[in-house]
Amino acid sequence: MQIIRSIQDMQACSQRWRQSGLRIGCVPTMGYLHAGHTSLIDIAAKQCDVVVVTLFVNPTQFGPNEDLARYPSDEAGDLAKCEEHGATAIFAPAAAEMYAPDQSTWVDEAALTLGLCGANRPGHFRGVTTVVSKLFWAVMPDVAVFGEKDAQQLRVIERMVRDLNIPVQIARGPIVREPDGLAMSSRNAYLSADERARALCLSRSLDQARQLFAAGERDAEALCCEVRKTLASADEVDYVSLVDEETLEPVPGTISRPALLAIAARFSSTRLIDNLILRDNQYPTANTEFPITN
C-alpha cells in the first residue's frame, strides 16, 4: 500500500493507473477511521481495480468555533485499517500542500446547502465542495464513495458532480451503526459515558419515526413532533427536518414522495447527526435495491 503526500505524486500515480486501463475508486475521509469508513472502502474495492483512501482533516469545512483543533486522529491505526480492507494507496497531504496561504478560489453549491446543517454551519459546505473538487482533480477517480450518514453532504456532492460535469460516479454507502444503534462517527470519541448513553436518543427517535411511517403516518409535522419528544435527552436540538429526498426542500404537510428525516443534536459540545429515508413502494423511486447513483 502506497502512502502519497503530494498532489503531484498522486496525479502521476492516477495517470499511470488510467493509462493501464485500471478503474480507480476513491474514499474521501478525514481519518480516524471506523467501521462506517471501512464499509465505504469495501464498496470501492468491489467496484474498482485500485482504491485510494484520502486522509485529510479539511480546515476549510470547520467554522471558527468548531472542533478543528481537537478533531481526533490516528494515522497509524488508519493505515492498518486501509491495508486490511484492500486499499491500494493512501493520499494524506499536509494542509499546506492542499491550500496556498492566499487560496482564493472556492466551489460553492447554493441551493441544497441552505437548510439542515448548512443553516447552522456557515461556510461548512463551501469547504466540503472545494476540498472534494480538489481531491477529485488530484485522484481522478472513476468512482467515489460517500456515506449516507452525511445525507446532505452526499446530495451536495452529487449535485456538484452533475453541475460541473465531473466524470466521477458517486456511490452511496449505507449508514453503519454500533450494536445499540448509534450511527458510527469519528466524533463519537468525544462523548462521555453519560453523553454516549443519552446519544442513543438519535437512532431511537428515527426508529420510532420509521415505525410510525410504516403504520401509515404521513403527516410531516406529526412525525417530527414525535422525534423531538425523544430527542429531549439531548442537550440541544439543532434541527429535526423532514425534507424532499432529492431537493432537500421541507415537505409541506403530507409526505407523498421519498423524504429524508434528518436530525442534528448536541451532547455537551459534541454535535451529532443522523437520518432516515422514508419511502413506500408507491413512490416513484430509483436505486432502492442498489444504492449507487449518477
Add this chain to the structure above:
Amino acid sequence: MQIIRSIQDMQACSQRWRQSGLRIGCVPTMGYLHAGHTSLIDIAAKQCDVVVVTLFVNPTQFGPNEDLARYPSDEAGDLAKCEEHGATAIFAPAAAEMYAPDQSTWVDEAALTLGLCGANRPGHFRGVTTVVSKLFWAVMPDVAVFGEKDAQQLRVIERMVRDLNIPVQIARGPIVREPDGLAMSSRNAYLSADERARALCLSRSLDQARQLFAAGERDAEALCCEVRKTLASADEVDYVSLVDEETLEPVPGTISRPALLAIAARFSSTRLIDNLILRDNQYPTANTEFPITN
C-alpha cells in the same frame, strides 16, 4: 475534424486520447473566431498531439444588461478556421447541455476578480471560472491556451488552476492586433465606422504609456493620467488601472515590479478592453522569453 456536441462524447474522446498517450490541447472560445483565436490554436497545435477548440457562448458570464442576445456567431466560418489551423475536434455544446435549469454549483475566485472588469461586471468572472471548470472536466486537456488580451481572465484562470489542483498547464497567447493597432476582439464587429476609428485611442494610449515607461516614467498616476487624456475620444471610460502584474492589486505610487496597465472603454454600447505589461530588466520576472505559465 470531429464536431462534438455532448459532454459524454467529449469525455469518451478525451479518455481514448489519454489512454493512447496523446497530449491534449484546448482552446476555449465563445466562437466568432478571429486571428487572435487562431493564434491560440496554433500555440496549442505546436505543443500538443490533439487540439480541441471549444465554441460556447457562455450565458452565465453575461450580466442582465450585457450583449448575450446579440453576441455575434458564425459556426460555419469558425469550423473552417479551426480546420485550417489544425484543430482535431470542436466541442460545441448547446446551452442546455452545459447548464441544468437548476444549476446551483459555482466556482468563484474571490481576490483577483474584485477590481478591473470584475468591479464593472458583477458575476462575470463567476461565470468564466464555472464554465472553464466545466470545460476542463469535459475536455481533460494537458494544456489550455488563453489570450493575454483578457488579462484579468487569464490570471483568474491561472489562480483557479492552482487553487483547485487542476492538472492543466495554462499557456498565454500574446495579443493579436489589426494592422492599425486595435486589439482583435469578436466585439469589434459591433463598431460603426466612426466608432472603429475612435476605438484606436485604446492601443494609442497604451503605446504612449509604453514610450513614457521606456523613457523612465515610473509614477503610476502620471502614466494613467496620460492614458486617460488619449482615451477622451471614447464615449465612456470604465477604468484605467495600473496594477501588480501578479496580484492585480493597484500599484501605489511608483512602479517597482512588473505591472499591468489595463483599460476598458465604451464606444456607444460596445465595451472594449486592452492592456500592456510594463516591466524592465531590473524586475524579478519569470517567463518573459517564453510566455507559458502554470
